[in-house]
Amino acid sequence: MQTVKMVITGPFSAGKTEFIRSISEIEVVSTEREITTPAEKRQKDVTTVAMDFGRITVDDDLVLYLFGTPGQRRFDFMWEILAEGMLGFVVMVDSSKPETFREAKSILETFRAYAPTPYVVAANKQDHPDAWSAEDLRIALRIEEGVKLLPCVAKDKESVKNVLLELLYSILEEMDT
Amino acid sequence: MPLKGELRDFSTTQLLNLINLAGKTGTLTIFKANKSGEFEEVNGKKREKITAGPERAKVSFRTGKLIYAMMDGQDGNLVSVLNKAGKLTDEQARIIRERAKNTTDKALALLLINANYVSQNDVVSCIQQHTLDVVYNLLSWNQEPFRFDDDVLPDNNRIQVPIDLENVIIEGARRIREIEELNQHLPNLDMALKFPENPKEKFKGIHLSVEEWRVVSFVNPKNSIRQIAKANNMSEIEIRRIVYGLEQAGLVELVKPPGMEQSVAAKTARRPAPAKPQVQKVVVNRLIDKIRSI
């Protein structure tokens, strides 16, 4: 059986878990939650590998795994491991939170340095009244013309499908060159 | 949907750049930053939440050009602008204000020009200067909440003198004092610079200072920013400020110099390079079919 993986990355609260949850056929194993007490915080540092994990079964011999990266920087040692062998990645951005744009761009650059795979940027939470449009985000984040920047609502399955399909189309194109 | 945010996350310079590149028409409103006493976590760091207080400034744009600005109630009406620039004495200003209460700025400008009080050139340059003063002032603000409303423009009685934003952005960057901000935007002086795709078009109508020209003359993917600074005898701060301005105005782009690529490659060679997935087209096509069918 062949398994392939894609990575869903982006800042904390960008909508990674929601995105994977919308399309995964299994309940998303999410280990990330509010850290409240210092004791819990300590414990979390030692014990938890915070990441989401979703699955889409194509048939008996092909399975796609979706990995959501932990948004917090202190887990970024995990990123490189996750990035290994990935087919492509999605950078999720909370379009309504400009305070996270800089972080989103920095995460994008970090992932791009790990592997030369295709990626798309999802301008998430387009249903939010404060959401910046995809076109404005492209300029704000300085995303090159050749990179797809897709409006997204992670709660909406059709929207998530569209993002994954666009990523797959980019992967196909890349194979042709 | 209006664009909303805070200048501490998205600076005035970045906003001007966005408005310029997107060719936007509308009005940017900046509010007083009121501390809320509540805290929020942003990118893993705690900070105090800000709420929007009263309006402090308004700046309007038409198709990406600056056309109007006002700050803290000084709305930049023609008489006060000419008065401030010394083109009208206080006494003249007082009399005109009294007699021309209900005259629009446009009509008033015609009257003043016809009566030889001022020239057309005075009117244009004083209004332009007023607008620029407000905007340059705004560039040093680094906390305030803002909102950009598409297609909202000042009333038509105003004399609007369109100003290209590229020059404003460059001049603005010249005025940015905070080294920290520059450091943040340009963390690595080992990067090199290259010209954009259509340099001729971009440079058209741009006024560069001598310092900027000195940097521009060294732009080459082989020269690191650090080397350019050294060749020009510039400090880190000076070179950062200039490169930042040129980059924000889209006149240069950052690239990795050839040496740097090598050292990154050398670094990655130490551990097994991430294997390129051995995936065939047929697999990708199956994934596509599956996701379409969900």
Ligand SMILES: Nc1nc2c(ncn2[C@@H]2O[C@H](COP(=O)(O)OP(=O)(O)O)[C@@H](O)[C@H]2O)c(=O)[nH]1
């Ligand atoms: N309005 C709206 N809210 C969203 C969307 N996607 C995620 N959220 C909400 O944003 C919050 C953070 O989402 P989550 O998936 O946990 O973010 P993560 O930290 O990236 O995994 C949650 O409250 C979600 O319900 C969206 O497209 N629209």
Ligand SMILES: [Mg+2]
């Ligand atoms: Mg999550």
